Amino acid sequence: MNNSSQAQQATVPIVITPEALLEHWQGHRRLTRRLIEAFPEDKLFSYSVGGMRPFSELVMEFLGMAVPGITGVVTGNWQKVDEMPHHSRKNVPTTKKELLGRWDEATEEINALWPQIPSHRFQENDKAFGQWDGPVYFFIFYWIDNEIHHRGQAYVYLRSLGIEPPAFWDRT
Amino acid sequence: MNNSSQAQQATVPIVITPEALLEHWQGHRRLTRRLIEAFPEDKLFSYSVGGMRPFSELVMEFLGMAVPGITGVVTGNWQKVDEMPHHSRKNVPTTKKELLGRWDEATEEINALWPQIPSHRFQENDKAFGQWDGPVYFFIFYWIDNEIHHRGQAYVYLRSLGIEPPAFWDRT
Numbered sequence: 001m002n003n004s005s006q007a008q009q010a011t012v013p014i015v016i017t018p019e020a021l022l023e024h025w026q027g028h029r030r031l032t033r034r035l036i037e038a039f040p041e042d043k044l045f046s047y048s049v050g051g052m053r054p055f056s057e058l059v060m061e062f063l064g065m066a067v068p069g070i071t072g073v074v075t076g077n078w079q080k081v082d083e084m085p086h087h088s089r090k091n092v093p094t095t096k097k098e099l100l101g102r103w104d105e106a107t108e109e110i111n112a113l114w115p116q117i118p119s120h121r122f123q124e125n126d127k128a129f130g131q132w133d134g135p136v137y138f139f140i141f142y143w144i145d146n147e148i149h150h151r152g153q154a155y156v157y158l159r160s161l162g163i164e165p166p167a168f169w170d171r172t
Numbered sequence: 173m174n175n176s177s178q179a180q181q182a183t184v185p186i187v188i189t190p191e192a193l194l195e196h197w198q199g200h201r202r203l204t205r206r207l208i209e210a211f212p213e214d215k216l217f218s219y220s221v222g223g224m225r226p227f228s229e230l231v232m233e234f235l236g237m238a239v240p241g242i243t244g245v246v247t248g249n250w251q252k253v254d255e256m257p258h259h260s261r262k263n264v265p266t267t268k269k270e271l272l273g274r275w276d277e278a279t280e281e282i283n284a285l286w287p288q289i290p291s292h293r294f295q296e297n298d299k300a301f302g303q304w305d306g307p308v309y310f311f312i313f314y315w316i317d318n319e320i321h322h323r324g325q326a327y328v329y330l331r332s333l334g335i336e337p338p339a340f341w342d343r344t
Contacts, residue, residue, distance in 0.1 A: 012186050013291035016309045021187055024313060049221060050331030119185035137188045141196060142341075145320050149340055152324025159222030168321055169314075 018122070022114045025144050026107065027171030032062065032147055033103055034166040035154050041096050047157055055157060058150040059099060060092060065143045067106050069128065070113045073121055073136055078129045190294070194286045197316050198279065199343030204234065204319055205275055206338040207326050213268050219329055227329060230322040231271060232264060237315045239278050241300065242285045245293055245308055250301045 016024070036044065036059060045056045064084040072078040093099040122137045132139070158165040188196070208216065208231060217228045236256040244250040265271040294309045304311070330337040 012189055013294055014184050014186075015190055015193055015294045016187050016313075017184055018187055020307075020309070024310075028317075049328050050333075052328065052331055122185055122187045135192075137192070138196075141188070145200075145317075146340070148317050148320045149324040149327075152321040153328050155321075156221050156224065156325050156328040159224055161222075168318070 018114070018117065018119075021140070022111070025140075026110070028144060028147060028151075029066075029103075029107060029110075031166060031168070031171055032059070032151050033100065034170075035151055035158070036096065036100060036103065038158055038163060038165060039096070039154075040161070040163075043157070043161060044096055044099070045094070047161065049153075049157055049160055052153060055154045056093070056099060058154065059103070061150070062143075062147045063102055063106055065146065067109045067113070069139060069143050070110055070117070072126070072128060073140065074113050074116045074118075076126065078127070081129050081131050084129070190286070190289065190291075193312070194283070197312075198282070200316060200319060200323075201238075201275075201279060201282075203338060203340070203343055204231070204323050205272065207323055207330070208268065208272060208275065210330055210335060210337060211268070211326075212333070212335075215329070215333060216268055216271070217266070219333065221329055221332055224325060227326045228265070228271060230326065231275070233322070234315075234319045235274055235278055237318065239281045239285070241311060241315050242282055242289070244298070244300060245312065246285050246288045246290075248298065250299070253301050253303050256301070 035055070039047070039055055043054075045054055048054055068079045068084060093102055122135070122140075124136050125134065126136055126139070127133050128139045155165045155168075207227070211219070211227055216226065218226055220226055240251045240256060265274055294307070294312075296308050297306065298308055298311070299305050300311045327337045327340075
């Protein structure tokens, strides 16, 4: 790190640390896991409101962004968009158990990759998945926000099935 | 600021600056505004799926957290929970135009308040609205996330009404 970037860091307030952002994301991911568990097996793969995708397909989108995304953040090498599992539709889980297994694998991989993110990367510009230009923090926030957004959709699916969803505020 | 907190700041990577977090939130708020506009007037105040609240009530919740929340962040003085408009149900808008007017007022107020947040506040612990303990950054993220979460619900409402919602990725 050169002196000018050190000087910049000394004057910018700390909004959130990398460690806290990981915990923030994993807290959301624990909630998403509870949503997966709350769905009846068949509804997870088939139920829809308003012609939108079943929750299992949304979960595959989250998984397609998470580990491949953080790998891109760490290495600067990005999987191409058409290689993302929810686009290629290869190796798609067909049971809740298998989907939860994939989720838990991703949890461990994210935890392993995150501390390898070079300090300067959050503020660096890159092209996510070879397609989207922006600063790296923006990509990470996008993946988290996209999960929150589509999970909100799954809350409606559960309510319309007469199932009480897990509390939004509980991230334990 | 004392020397030890300066030293801490010099070694913690910048994930996101306060200015970028404001832009991130206002980008989400611009999208939420487009969702309000996309609802037919009557459906905004009445339409529900699965017994959930109409979108207008969710928007009042966002407004009840936003300016009162940032005021608490800036000053350390918090409105009590039962004084929040979506709890007291006082002065609730009854037209889309009035709701959008409230939204735009809050946009300006947030922009005016945000630069007044003392640098140390993001990492400081406080009790939001006299009730929730945690670091200030966590509260701010919670308000943004809560808006994304419930707005995702409104996407389902629009789709089930046969209305194409605004694109999630567009924050212009």
